Amino acid sequence: MKSENQRILCDIAHCAFEVISRLLSRDQLIARGLRSTETGSRQIYREECITVEMATELLERFPNHVEITLFTPPEEKRTGADWYWRFEKAGRAIHARVQAKRVQRTEFGQADDRGFVDLDLPQLAQLGNATRHVPELAGLQVWLATYARFDATPPCGKRDLKSCSSHGHRDVCADHGPSLWIADAREIRQSMPSRVPIREIIEKSLRLDCLLPCSDRSGEDDGPASKRFVLSGDLPTYQECLESIERDALLRKEFEGALRIIA
Numbered sequence: 001m002k003s004e005n006q007r008i009l010c011d012i013a014h015c016a017f018e019v020i021s022r023l024l025s026r027d028q029l030i031a032r033g034l035r036s037t038e039t040g041s042r043q044i045y046r047e048e049c050i051t052v053e054m055a056t057e058l059l060e061r062f063p064n065h066v067e068i069t070l071f072t073p074p075e076e077k078r079t080g081a082d083w084y085w086r087f088e089k090a091g092r093a094i095h096a097r098v099q100a101k102r103v104q105r106t107e108f109g110q111a112d113d114r115g116f117v118d119l120d121l122p123q124l125a126q127l128g129n130a131t132r133h134v135p136e137l138a139g140l141q142v143w144l145a146t147y148a149r150f151d152a153t154p155p156c157g158k159r160d161l162k163s164c165s166s167h168g169h170r171d172v173c174a175d176h177g178p179s180l181w182i183a184d185a186r187e188i189r190q191s192m193p194s195r196v197p198i199r200e201i202i203e204k205s206l207r208l209d210c211l212l213p214c215s216d217r218s219g220e221d222d223g224p225a226s227k228r229f230v231l232s233g234d235l236p237t238y239q240e241c242l243e244s245i246e247r248d249a250l251l252r253k254e255f256e257g258a259l260r261i262i263a
Helices: 002-034 047-061 121-126 185-191 198-203 208-214 238-247 249-254
Strands: 066-070 082-089 092-102 116-118 141-147 180-184 195-197 205-207 255-262
Touching (some): 002 180, 002 208, 047 066, 047 092, 082 238, 121 185, 180 198, 180 208, 195 198, 205 208, 238 249, 238 255, 249 255
Parallel strands (some): 092 141
Antiparallel strands (some): 082 092, 141 180, 180 205
16 A cells, blocks of 8 residues: 555656646747747746646546645736645645746746746745744645756655655656755745756755655655655644635735645
């Protein structure tokens, strides 16, 4: 059963990689033809579009392991909202308020590893403030999710994840390079300027196919725990968290949706 759960979590992560990589690849290929010569943008897809596309495809392909809820924002707040993400495994969970950023390019067709991310550091500093007074959101972390195709070695040092005893499962991992990276926003805002090369963001981040299968390694120093991603058995339920967001006028303005992944 454990191996099956590991495989499902790994498959979910690689499905997310597939969706994000597809959109970034299309974006990279055709942005030049769609943008006017006067525009300063070298991108097509915004973060909120990538997030919704990823979440809905995960739900379609893994209906027994994925739930999503889209909140109804005010008319004036249609873009830029954060998400509530929750990952559950063996009766424990980790949850966070997530701000997503995508790779930006300085020229059309530029490879992701040459790109950068623009950070709103004051906004990152304020992300947790609105939830501190809500007991039902106890233990809520603040994450920066970065959408960028960049391959890097996991904290365990295993380039081939099949050789990682915690990640391992019977089947071969899907062949999709990582494109969803998650970092503790506190560390990012304390050590980063407002414009950061992708490589420096990745150094502070964890790939999703490590976070999902390996986050129960609470006593390890070479996995998700080394970057402060540890499952807890004391969190409020997913439904309690949703209800807290929906009945709080401020939080309803600041959250676009919720994503739950369960093994």
